[in-house]
Amino acid sequence: xxxxxxxxxxxxxxxxxxxxxxxxxxxxxxxxAIFILFWTILVQFIDYFHQIPTxxxxxxxxxxxxxxxxxxxxxxxxxxxxxxxxxxxxIGFPVxxxxxxxxILNHLIFPSFEMVRPIPPIAWIPLxxxxxxxxxxxxxFLTFYGAFFPIVYNTMGGISEVDICLPRxxxxxxxxxxxxxxxxILPAAMPQVFTxxxxxxxxxxxxxxxxxxxxxxxxxxxxxxxNHAVMDYPHVVLAMGIIGLCGAICSxxxxxxxxxxxxxxxxx
Amino acid sequence: MANAKQEALELVFKQPTFVSKVFSQKTILxxxxxxxxxxxxxxxxxxxxxxxSLLPSPAEVLEWGREWVTTKVFWIDTGMTTxxxxxxxxxxxxxxxxxxxxxxxxxxxSDLSFPMLEIxxxxxxPAYLPIAILLLPWQxxxxxxxxxxxxxxxxxxxxxxxxxxxxxxxxxxxxCLGSSPRQIFWHVVxxxxxxxxxxxxxxxxxxxxxxxxxxxxxxxxWGLGYRIWESYILxxxxxxxxxxxxxxxxxxxxxxxxxxxTIRLVPWRKAITESLDESITK
Numbered sequence: 001x002x003x004x005x006x007x008x009x010x011x012x013x014x015x016x017x018x019x020x021x022x023x024x025x026x027x028x029x030x031x032x033a034i035f036i037l038f039w040t041i042l043v044q045f046i047d048y049f050h051q052i053p054t055x056x057x058x059x060x061x062x063x064x065x066x067x068x069x070x071x072x073x074x075x076x077x078x079x080x081x082x083x084x085x086x087x088x089x090x091i092g093f094p095v096x097x098x099x100x101x102x103x104i105l106n107h108l109i110f111p112s113f114e115m116v117r118p119i120p121p122i123a124w125i126p127l128x129x130x131x132x133x134x135x136x137x138x139x140x141f142l143t144f145y146g147a148f149f150p151i152v153y154n155t156m157g158g159i160s161e162v163d164i165c166l167p168r169x170x171x172x173x174x175x176x177x178x179x180x181x182x183x184x185i186l187p188a189a190m191p192q193v194f195t196x197x198x199x200x201x202x203x204x205x206x207x208x209x210x211x212x213x214x215x216x217x218x219x220x221x222x223x224x225x226x227n228h229a230v231m232d233y234p235h236v237v238l239a240m241g242i243i244g245l246c247g248a249i250c251s252x253x254x255x256x257x258x259x260x261x262x263x264x265x266x267x268x
Numbered sequence: 269m270a271n272a273k274q275e276a277l278e279l280v281f282k283q284p285t286f287v288s289k290v291f292s293q294k295t296i297l298x299x300x301x302x303x304x305x306x307x308x309x310x311x312x313x314x315x316x317x318x319x320x321s322l323l324p325s326p327a328e329v330l331e332w333g334r335e336w337v338t339t340k341v342f343w344i345d346t347g348m349t350t351x352x353x354x355x356x357x358x359x360x361x362x363x364x365x366x367x368x369x370x371x372x373x374x375x376x377x378s379d380l381s382f383p384m385l386e387i388x389x390x391x392x393x394p395a396y397l398p399i400a401i402l403l404l405p406w407q408x409x410x411x412x413x414x415x416x417x418x419x420x421x422x423x424x425x426x427x428x429x430x431x432x433x434x435x436x437x438x439x440x441x442x443x444c445l446g447s448s449p450r451q452i453f454w455h456v457v458x459x460x461x462x463x464x465x466x467x468x469x470x471x472x473x474x475x476x477x478x479x480x481x482x483x484x485x486x487x488x489x490w491g492l493g494y495r496i497w498e499s500y501i502l503x504x505x506x507x508x509x510x511x512x513x514x515x516x517x518x519x520x521x522x523x524x525x526x527x528x529x530t531i532r533l534v535p536w537r538k539a540i541t542e543s544l545d546e547s548i549t550k
Contacts, residue, residue: 027379035384051402107297112305118520120478122485123493123512126500130322206392206418210482213394221394228398240395247390 053234058241061234070223070239074246077212077219080136081204081250084143088200092148093193096155100189101181106156113152121146121207125214135217139208146207147200154196158189187264194258201254205247220246324506332506333513341495342514348490349480350518352408356415357476364420364472365465368427373457385424393417394482401487411483411491418479419472426468430461459536466530473526477519492518 017023036055043054053061099106124145125138132138162185170184212221220243227235289295310327312320324332336342371378393414400413438460442452484493492515499507 024375024379027376028383031380031383034380049403052399104293104297107294108301111298111301115302115305116516118474118523119512119516120481120519122478122481123496123515125485126496126508127323127512129500130505131319133319202390202392205390206394206478209392210394210486213397213486224395224398228401233398233402236398240391240399243395244387244389244391247392251390 051233053237057234058237061238065235065238070242073218073220073223074242077208077221078246080139080208080219081143081201083140085147085201085204087140087144088147088151088204089197092151093155096152096193097159097186099152100156100159101185113149117149121203122210125211135215139211142207142211143204146203150196150199150203151193154199155189155193158192159185161192162188190258190262191265194254194262197254197258198251201250202247205243205250209243322505324509328506329509332504333510336507336510345490345492345495346514346518349484349492349515352412352483352491353415353476353480353522356412356479357419357473359416360419360423360472360476361469364423365427368424369431369453369457369461372428372431372461373453389421393479394486397483397486407487411480411488414483415476415479419476422471422475423465423468426464426471427461430464430468431457433464434460462534463536466527466534469530470523470527474519474523477515477522481515
């Protein structure tokens with residue numbers, strides 16, 4: 001009997017765990033704690049890392065944060081990122097649809113894209129400075145350029161990889177060309193289009209930070225570089241965190257919009 | 269009868285001749301596409317539309333480029349940038365691939381390490397620059413740190429996805445046959461994830477070039493990115509475009525090289541993608 005109760009006891013404990021303890025979540029929280037602990041130990045006890053701010057210093061920096069300045073810089077960066085991103089979507093999406101849908105347009109446009117694409121967007125900075133008059137338009141051009149190719153390539157890929165059975169089925173129901181595009185091909189391509197948009201959002205943030213670091217026209221990249229220049233490292237780390245948060249918010253936003261446009265996936 | 273059949277087959281599957289290949293619609297349109305970029309650029313500069321009057325024309329770019337290629341500076345710059353990219357991206361491979369394999373394979377390991385990486389991931393690579401300058405005593409290392417960060421996350425995420433996409437039955441079969449975890453790792457996890465790892469490596473290489481240019485433009489003494497920035501400051505505008513072209517060619521070639529090598533190294537890549545397609549269509 002004692003044996004049995006031990007088994008039942010353990011089964012009860014297992015059921016309890018399964019119902020009330022989410023071990024995965026516990027481990028995730030633990031990983032954060034370990035990360036912060038590791039960081040503290042590294043900075044406190046190893047001389048090599050003594051210049052890196054401790055987690056405590058970063059946390060205390062939150063209270064000294066010049067909130068209006070930071071909010072203004074966040075607003076500036078958001079404006080640039082979203083401006084470039086929306087221009088990228090407005091131009092990149094139709095172009096992607098055109099070269100994914102029509103073979104002649106693909107042959108006519110795609111090689112020139114392939115030629116320009118390997119040039120890293122950052123390398124365009126000097127030319128954009130020459131070409132555009134004010135910094136806003138330069139930054140928006142850069143974010144546009146970074147967002148453009150992921151959107152075009154993924155839209156094109158999404159449309160050319162639509163399962164051939166879907167348009168055939170629609171055709172056999174007598175669907176016309178216009179309806180085919182709007183009701184069959186575009187919805188089927190949407191998941192990959194939004195993958196491209198998420199990538200584009202990431203690139204837009206990288207570019208905006210790089211562009212702002214190289215100039216003094218405000219924005220979160222400038223804020224990081226400014227704090228680096230005045231050697232206020234806790235604020236550098238904090239600003240990095242804020243940029244990461246902004247990027248994550250934008251990415252989640254694209255994901256939410258994407259969920260709306262790919263809602264047919266839930267019924268498949 | 270046999271002859272007639274052969275004739276019919278020849279009609280249907282007509283082998284393209286050399287002439288029909290060269291003058292096919294595709295090649296003609298592609299040539300128009302590539303040539304028109306240069307023609308439009310030259311015309312815009314020639315007729316000084318808006319601010320195109322400030323930009324150099326294709327002829328100027330070609331002339332300066334020819335001269336630039338013969339100088340020693342060009343080769344040192346190219347070598348430096350390539351070395352930085354290679355160091356950063358190789359470090360990303362060395363750290364990203366094993367980490368990704370473990371995160372994809374073991375749930376416990378994933379829970380313990382992935383949340384932290386998810387927090388670090390959305391921070392753009394240039395924002396790490398101040399920390400890299402603090403952390404690494406040598407300026408070269410802080411420039412190579414940006415391609416490392418840029419390349420790390422594509423490599424890591426592709427590796428994780430590669431492991432997650434392995435058919436669960438392979439694990440079960442290996443376990444049924446009595447393999448140890450170590451054998452499962454070497455014979456199931458690693459080969460199964462390699463196709464996805466190879467595409468992650470190619471993407472990482474492409475993005476690594478972008479990171480190197482950022483690093484060199486902000487902090488650097490040599491390198492193609494620095495040269496572009498210097499030519500902007502010294503008003504040698506054609507050299508800016510030459511530098512852009514050089515980086516573009518190098519980035520494209522290295523990415524293609526990785527893709528080619530990995531396809532050679534992973535001959536079962538095609539079989540796996542085909543079986544994946546089948547399982548999706550089923």
